[in-house]
Amino acid sequence: MSRKPELKGRPELRGRAARLAHLLPTGRAQAARTPFVLLVVLLLGGGLIGLLVLNSALSEGAFRLDDLQRETKELTDEEQALQRDIDAYSAPDALQRRARELGMVPGGDPAFLGPDGKVKGVPSAASAARAPLVLAPEALATATAPPPSPESAPSSPHASTPGR
16 A cells, blocks of 8 residues: 655545645745735834824814914904994984084974975974084094084173174
8 A cells, every 4th residue: 555645734635635735835835924024014104104194184283273263253252342333333322422523413304306396395494503513534533622602702891793
């Protein structure tokens, strides 16, 4: 009986298993480990560097987002303050006070023109205790005291009166 010696660590195979066993390498075929180790090290190093870059980009984005949120809050506060100022200036009593400061008086009854050209209503003049004083905006800033009114002017006994 001619028997093949058993290979180290392999039992003797028969039939189909023996035919398939011829396809497998008989010796200890060991792949070179150096390229595989280098590949794994490069993949791990590349992954770590990629994570570092990604983390830095996310941190930079977070700081930028924080700055933009702070700026948005400041601008919103400024907008609300300006809106309060507009509301205060457009209130009816503030408009009336400012109109009086500018020397404006309430108007009288208006008259209307109809489509046929006829006047409807009786117009009346604006009632004013004194003549309105209209100043340019530049003059308002330089004016320190209002002009004297006829009631506050000193009366002298030698002043001439009209009609005498």
